[in-house]
Amino acid sequence: MAEGGAVRRVEAGEAGEADGVTGRWAPGDQILWRYRENAGERFHIARPVTVVRDDSDLLAVWMAPGTTCVRPVLADGTPLHAEPLQTRYTKPRTVQLDRWFGTGVLKLARPGEPWSVWLFWDPGWRFKNWYVNLEEPLVRWVGGVDSEDHFLDICVYPDRSWGWRDEDEFAQAQQDGLIDAQLAERVREAGRSAVEVIRAWGTPFSDGWQHWRPDPSWSVPRLPDDWDRTPAYMTS
Numbered sequence: 001m002a003e004g005g006a007v008r009r010v011e012a013g014e015a016g017e018a019d020g021v022t023g024r025w026a027p028g029d030q031i032l033w034r035y036r037e038n039a040g041e042r043f044h045i046a047r048p049v050t051v052v053r054d055d056s057d058l059l060a061v062w063m064a065p066g067t068t069c070v071r072p073v074l075a076d077g078t079p080l081h082a083e084p085l086q087t088r089y090t091k092p093r094t095v096q097l098d099r100w101f102g103t104g105v106l107k108l109a110r111p112g113e114p115w116s117v118w119l120f121w122d123p124g125w126r127f128k129n130w131y132v133n134l135e136e137p138l139v140r141w142v143g144g145v146d147s148e149d150h151f152l153d154i155c156v157y158p159d160r161s162w163g164w165r166d167e168d169e170f171a172q173a174q175q176d177g178l179i180d181a182q183l184a185e186r187v188r189e190a191g192r193s194a195v196e197v198i199r200a201w202g203t204p205f206s207d208g209w210q211h212w213r214p215d216p217s218w219s220v221p222r223l224p225d226d227w228d229r230t231p232a233y234m235t236s
Contacts, residue, residue: 023142026051026054027215028050030048030221033047033144034145034146034147035147036147036148038149038178039177042228045149046227048221048223049062057110058108058110060107060108061106063104064214065220066099067221068099070097070098070223075091075094077096086172103122106119106209113137114193115133127158129158130157130205131155132156134151135150136148136150139233150170151187152164152165152166152167154191154194160201
C-alpha cells in the first residue's frame with residue numbers, strides 16, 4: 001500500500017481470517033484502535049495501526065510516528081492536559097485530528113484481558129518503558145478493535161520496577177460520575193491482577209518485545225473518513 005493509503009478493512013471470507021467466526025488479520029494489515037468516551041456512546045479516540053501479530057493468544061499492533069489520530073479536546077480547543085483536573089471531565093468536549101509525533105508505540109492485548117500493554121522507545125530505539133493501560137477488554141469488528149479507557153495505569157521500567165499512574169484522574173473520574181463504585185472496584189482488581197503478572201515477570205514483559213522492530217516496508221495508515229462508524233462486533 002502506498003504511503004497514506006486507506007485502512008484496509010478485512011471482511012469475512014478474506015485472506016487473513018482464521019476461522020468462520022472470528023476474523024483474524026495478517027501482519028501488515030491496517031486497522032483502527034478506538035476508545036469510546038467514558039459514560040457515553042461516541043468514539044473520542046481513534047488510531048490507525050498496523051497489525052504485527054493476531055492469533056488466539058495475542059493481538060499486537062504498531063502505531064507509527066506521524067500517524068494521524070483522533071483525540072478529545074475541550075469544546076474551545078483546549079487540550080485536556082491543560083485544563084485543571086477539577087473541571088477536566090465536566091466541561092463540554094469535542095474531538096480533533098492530531099498527528100502522533102515522536103517515536104512509535106507497540107500495543108499488545110490478550111483476548112478478554114482488561115488491559116493492554118504499550119511499549120515506548122526513546123529516539124534511536126532506546127527502550128523506555130512498558131505502559132499497562134487498564135481498559136475494557138478489546139471488542140473486535142471488521143475494521144479494528146474498540147475499548148473504553150479506565151484512567152488508572154501502571155508504568156513498568158526495564159529494571160522491572162513499576163508504579164501506578166494517573167491515580168488522581170481515576171479518583172476525579174469517580175467523583176464526576178464517569179466511573180461508578182462497581183466499575184471502580186473492577187478496575188482496581190484488574191490493576192492488582194496486572195501487578196501480579198509484573199511481579200512474576202510474565203507475558204508480555206518476559207517475551208522480548210522490546211527488541212522488536214517494524215517492517216521497513218510498512219506505510220503509515222491513513223485515518224478513514226468513517227473512523228467513528230458504528231460496527232457490527234465479532235466474537236473474540
